[in-house]
Amino acid sequence: MGPLQGVTIIELAGLGALPFATLKLADMGADVIRVHPTHEVPDDKPTHRDSEFDRGRRSIAIDLKSPEGVEVLLRLAEKADAFVEAFRPGVTERLGIGPDVLLARNPRIVYGRLTGWGQDGPLAPWAGHSLNYEAITGAVGSIGVPGQKPPPLLQVLGDFGGGGMHMAFGVACALFEAQRSGEGQVVDVSMTEGVMSLYSVFYSMTQMGVHDGPLGSNLFDGGSPFYNTYETSDGRYITLAPIEPKFYAQLLEKLGLDPAELPAQYDESRWPELKERIAEVVRTKTRDEWTELLGGTDVCFAPVLSFAEATEHPQNVARGSFVDVPGSIKQLRPAPLMSRTPGEVRPTYAYPGVDTAAVLGEAGFATEEITALNEAGTVAW
Numbered sequence: 001m002g003p004l005q006g007v008t009i010i011e012l013a014g015l016g017a018l019p020f021a022t023l024k025l026a027d028m029g030a031d032v033i034r035v036h037p038t039h040e041v042p043d044d045k046p047t048h049r050d051s052e053f054d055r056g057r058r059s060i061a062i063d064l065k066s067p068e069g070v071e072v073l074l075r076l077a078e079k080a081d082a083f084v085e086a087f088r089p090g091v092t093e094r095l096g097i098g099p100d101v102l103l104a105r106n107p108r109i110v111y112g113r114l115t116g117w118g119q120d121g122p123l124a125p126w127a128g129h130s131l132n133y134e135a136i137t138g139a140v141g142s143i144g145v146p147g148q149k150p151p152p153l154l155q156v157l158g159d160f161g162g163g164g165m166h167m168a169f170g171v172a173c174a175l176f177e178a179q180r181s182g183e184g185q186v187v188d189v190s191m192t193e194g195v196m197s198l199y200s201v202f203y204s205m206t207q208m209g210v211h212d213g214p215l216g217s218n219l220f221d222g223g224s225p226f227y228n229t230y231e232t233s234d235g236r237y238i239t240l241a242p243i244e245p246k247f248y249a250q251l252l253e254k255l256g257l258d259p260a261e262l263p264a265q266y267d268e269s270r271w272p273e274l275k276e277r278i279a280e281v282v283r284t285k286t287r288d289e290w291t292e293l294l295g296g297t298d299v300c301f302a303p304v305l306s307f308a309e310a311t312e313h314p315q316n317v318a319r320g321s322f323v324d325v326p327g328s329i330k331q332l333r334p335a336p337l338m339s340r341t342p343g344e345v346r347p348t349y350a351y352p353g354v355d356t357a358a359v360l361g362e363a364g365f366a367t368e369e370i371t372a373l374n375e376a377g378t379v380a381w
Contacts, residue, residue: 001344002029002334007081007175010035010073011057013352014086016130016155017163017191018114019053022084024168026056027334027343033080033359034059035073036352038380045351052331056346060360061353061380068378070096076363077102077109081178082171084112088127089119099186109184110174114167116158118190130158133191139199146216162194217268219243225275226251226265229304236287237304238294240278251299255281356381 007030011022026032038061060076063069074097077083083102085092092098099111116133117123134140134157140150170187178184196203205211210219217223226248227241242248248265252258255278262277263270282290287303294301305313311322311330322330325347334343356379360370373379 001342002027003338003341003343004172005029005341007031008033008079009082009084009171010076010080012083012085012087012092013037013040013059014114017159017167018084018086020160020164021112021114021167021171022057023052023055024164024334025171026346028338029341029343032057033076033355034350035064036061038063038069038353038377041353041380042351045354054349054351055325055331056344056348057350058348058355058359059350059352060356062356063378063380064095064097066378067096068373068376072360072373072379073097074101074105075365076359078106079363080106080109081175082110082112084114084167084171086114089113089115089124103184107183108178110171110178110187111184112167112171112174112187112189114163114189114191116163116191118193119188130155130163130191133158133162134195137192137195137199138202139195142199142202142215142221144215145222146214157195157198158191161198162196163189163191166191166194166197223268223271225271225278228275230279230282232285232287232290233283234286238282238287238290239302239304240282241300242298243300247298247300250297251294251301254294254297254299257281353379353381 004025007025009022009025009030009032011018011032011034013019013034013036022030022032022034034057036059041061062072064073077097093100099113102109102111113119115124116128116130117126131140131152134153139157140153143153144150167187167189170189174185174187202211211221212218213223215221220227222228227243229237229239231237240251242251245265249259252262257277263274265274267274285293290301291303295303310316316322321333323333323345325331325345328347331345334345337343356374357370360373360379361367365373370379374381
């Protein structure tokens, strides 16, 4: 199943952004073989696993600090389509599995490198996390309440959007090109640059003078009355976003507000006044009452939900966005949807070393060789 069926990807086990990237690739049919260190192999098989980070992939445990372990990995790479890692620059070179080595063994292989700052530049050698990468792009400073400290943004922009999704996209592009040229290449993914890519429109808007005011005064950052969140009578929140005049007119009608008694929609000097008029009306009903009144109309409305509530929203239920996985929690269906080769939720848990013997056997290692590697501690299961 999936458009990437038949593609083999080797993943050096990492945190956050990298497993999110390989989750996307695995959901679309790729055979992702995760390489764990041998010391991470558990004594007993876990009874169940809830993280989507671990579904749909296989695991092999190799001691990459030994020459024999490096050779095992290189033999696997000879038959792989892609190799992905998320170490600091230079680490895989010191291990003997850098891009030059792998491309010499397999000229068609795509070598994906995922870091926070990129492979070069003054910050490249230093540690960081999603919040740091988001900070130097302007993303953290562009969101929040004026006069209050900028809020942490979960990990969505840096790790997952800027890092994981850009890695999956870059690898898929390079695989497509390799089919035509017969040559692999290195994909250098910087989470920082990934965040900037997501914000590319706003860099342009700032330079054009469209989004250049202080925080909370612009169209999309809480400045406008018609692209904002509002508190309801029960202390919950709704979103209103009728940017287009025809949708905005419908909203005013639903709210019972007379346009003749209000400032013009795009009179920025009177946005605070207009925002307060709308807020007064919204505070007269509960979130669910507004959902009943405004849902299913063109006023560009949606209630603000928690993650738990999102799984039960009628739109998400109707689309089958969350699926039941036997022995686990509800998980998201692979996205985007494909009409002919859809992705598939494969409820396998790649705990360290579970597939070592099987993967080596498929790669052409003899049974006696696999046993000897295990006894020597080069591989484990």
